[in-house]
Amino acid sequence: MVTIRDIAQRLGIAVSTVSKGLNGAPDVSAETRQLVLDTAVEMGYAAKRARRQAQPKVCVLVENMEYANIGQFGYEIVAGFRLAAAARGWAVDVLPTTPEAQARTKYGSLLLEGGYGGAFILGLTPQDAYMRALAGTGTPTVLLDNCVPNASVGYVGTDSWEGVELGMRHLAGLGHRKIAFLNGTRDSMVSEERRLAFLHATWLCGLSADERMMAYGYYEQNCAREYVPHFLAQGATAILCASDGIARGVLAELRRLGLRVPGDVSVMGYDDLPLAAGCEPPLTTIRQDRLALGKSAFSLLDSLMNGVAVSKVLLRPQLIVRESTGPAPVRK
């Protein structure tokens, strides 16, 4: 078991200085504090400090995801995590993160300094420094929609294969034979899964898969302007989108082109954010139960902190039928 004394010996400084560095005392320089923290992490001191706590304290790190109000994707995920943690008496800090902050403070040091025994991380991209740090961490960590090959790190998400299949079967059941898929960002594990799921579901529905019927949009509205005319030129009568935001953009673009929804083209969203029901017409979508995602992230973190090496927890998506989808138009 690594002690404060071991850290002091390794660094050739006084035990009291190590203690001050670990506890953020003001009479130790920022450089020394950082050195003490990074050395403590390297030597495996973090786990011990976290183990000392009767009630664990964990953090939720958020990047690239809005969670401040109930209309945003992250809100209920964070709320679900907090609810489950509160029921068990765990303390939770929610901390935004940025690439700059990640360059300044190493992942292990951030957790050690805060006294966190584990973390739930939302919205990291593969380019993030913390993403690379996760490959080697010994701290129990849960990622939303991201996988890392490390037994200390688990993944929670909604089953993309099932979600895309629900959407495609709904559209195919309405008689659509040419269905386009406006995916999310190219650089994401979930987008890649959904791309494969789209091709697979096309085949399951007895339609012919066509890569030209798929494009990577972004999780933003303006990608519709670029891709919708292209899909229509290929004969698409339905467009499945990877988020409700993208679908709202597609609705706006179809309106601009003078086309009716669902009379001429059916449109489906993904996620079932509050905005989906407020679209004109209200969006048919694939619901991700975000409260359940947050609660499941907590269960998974609890498992990892108890030495149960869960790698994946997948939730079921749900088809929500509203008015933006209808029978395929009869072709002249």
Next chain:
Amino acid sequence: MVTIRDIAQRLGIAVSTVSKGLNGAPDVSAETRQLVLDTAVEMGYAAKRARRQAQPKVCVLVENMEYANIGQFGYEIVAGFRLAAAARGWAVDVLPTTPEAQARTKYGSLLLEGGYGGAFILGLTPQDAYMRALAGTGTPTVLLDNCVPNASVGYVGTDSWEGVELGMRHLAGLGHRKIAFLNGTRDSMVSEERRLAFLHATWLCGLSADERMMAYGYYEQNCAREYVPHFLAQGATAILCASDGIARGVLAELRRLGLRVPGDVSVMGYDDLPLAAGCEPPLTTIRQDRLALGKSAFSLLDSLMNGVAVSKVLLRPQLIVRESTGPAPVRK
């Protein structure tokens, strides 16, 4: 909410008879009892009765799997489930089941009669009556190594893709280029996943996939006699098996053929049952953490009983290197 009165009305019998039927009173005939139970389940009465309990009571149903002593596959799974349930104050009954018992008592009726709010089921085959019943059940149920498309039913298992890849990378890293895979029973979701994982891992390791290098054994020893000579004729220098029991059979067959392990042929098991370390030579294998499987099954059942529709929980396998694998022999 369905009441005893509703059931009595539907059946045209007295409320007191329904109550007696539900509670197994001796002065009601077996036929009436069964009719009351089946009707109650059909009308959705089960959930209500289970909800009334302060501390849930659940059952573990076991078929086709030995769990009586620590050397058997199911033992630690059941133990892990019991441990996690005990920590939360839940009552657990472990009940063996058979095709005959399933024909006699419907799944919903069994649960209602026992007052079980949920179940964890081990070892069902696709032919089982309960497997079909699970497609429509409203009772939270967790299956080991089996999927059912129903939001009330979740699946827990060890990640087959990761497990087979660990094994194949270990063997390929020892220089083996011709690796055979002696799979489990044909009629199983896990066997099918492992077949695909074997083909995928072959490709990942830069080897050429060859369906002749794979066969469905059984989870028994005697399949080795049939398939080992066939694999050797194809040039196999390593045999990955889908269970430690199969691998023990392969070791015996190689001994009978006068071949050395690992000098002439490397052999790997799967599961890391206690028997693996006792083989001659001790088996290299892919460990499934069975205690963790049981604990995770409990967490998943807890989620389902709280309305969190988790569909899958996958655990990480672990490579355990012993003496049955070694460098590929130099070919003349």
